[in-house]
Amino acid sequence: MSISKFKALRTCEFCGKEFYAQKVSTRYCSKRCNELAYKQRRRQRQIIEAEARVLQKPIEDVKEKEFLSLNDTAVLMGISKRCVYDLIHNGILQAFKLTSRLTIVRKADIEIMFEGRVYTKKVKPERKPITEFYTTKEIQEKFGVSEAWVFKLAKEKKIPKVLHHGKTYWSKQHVDKHFAKHIENNSIVEWYSVQDMMEKFNMDHFCSLLLCVEVQHPEKED
Ligand SMILES: [Zn+2]
Known part of the structure; x- marks a missing residue:
């Protein structure tokens, strides 16, 4: 066609x-x-x-102002009005809400905003290598706790460990810090696993579960 x-x-x-x-x-x-x-x-x-x-007021128009509208502030800083809102909302830039429709930014407050906000690269604190360890048995002896208790608290507190020839070695520094604190808080109460209770009190599994894991240590009652 x-x-x-x-x-x-x-x-x-x-x-x-x-x-x-x-x-x-x-x-x-x-x-x-x-x-x-x-x-x-x-x-x-x-x-x-x-x-x-x-809308795109030249920067010269707002440069000399001491009191700025949010638009002026955006123009002066060369950022969007949305960014100005965010700065104010996040408490980074101080602004004054004079009426429900009038918010003013003092130029001096823009200067203040920059103080103490110099960008610096964050340096990660150097991690010291762990050089001292406890065996599980050493912890049991030092803190007078059961093996199950060691594993339970170590897991809870995320205590660093290494396995060597089938044996667990725990970070000495971490153990000292967390176990000492825990013992302070739990001077009367000890924790048993279900297995511990079954052995210690000659219970069956159901009975020990009913009693829960927490019991008072009979030797510490007096
Ligand atoms: Zn026509």
Whole structure:
């Protein structure tokens, strides 16, 4: 089909009149409507550009101000208004809400905001290698606790351990810190595993579960 034979019923995008278009791309019924539509588009573009010029206040306009609107603040700092809101909301930049629709930022407060916020690369504290260890037995003897208790608290406190020839070695420093503290807090009460209780009190499994894991140490009662 040649272009000249193309005929389609269209509605003029400018005047709204129905017409037969000769080309696929035809949008207007006449040359006049085409020109008027072009002028209208140009005018609208000019309006948008003028509005944008008002919105994008040159920085010179706000440089000399002591009291700034949130817009001014954004212009002065060269950041978005959204960022200004965030700074205020997060308590980084001080602002003053004078009325429900008026929030003012003092230029001095922008200066203050920068103080003490110098970017420095965070240095990770150097980890000292663990060189001293306890065996499980040593902990049991030193703190007077059961083997199960050692494993339970070590797991709870995430005490570093190493396995060597099938034996567990615990970080001395960590054990001293956490076990000493725990014993202080639990001077009367000791912890038993179900297994411990079954052995110690000659119970069956069900009975020891009923009694729970925590019991008073009979030797420490007096
Ligand atoms: Zn028309």
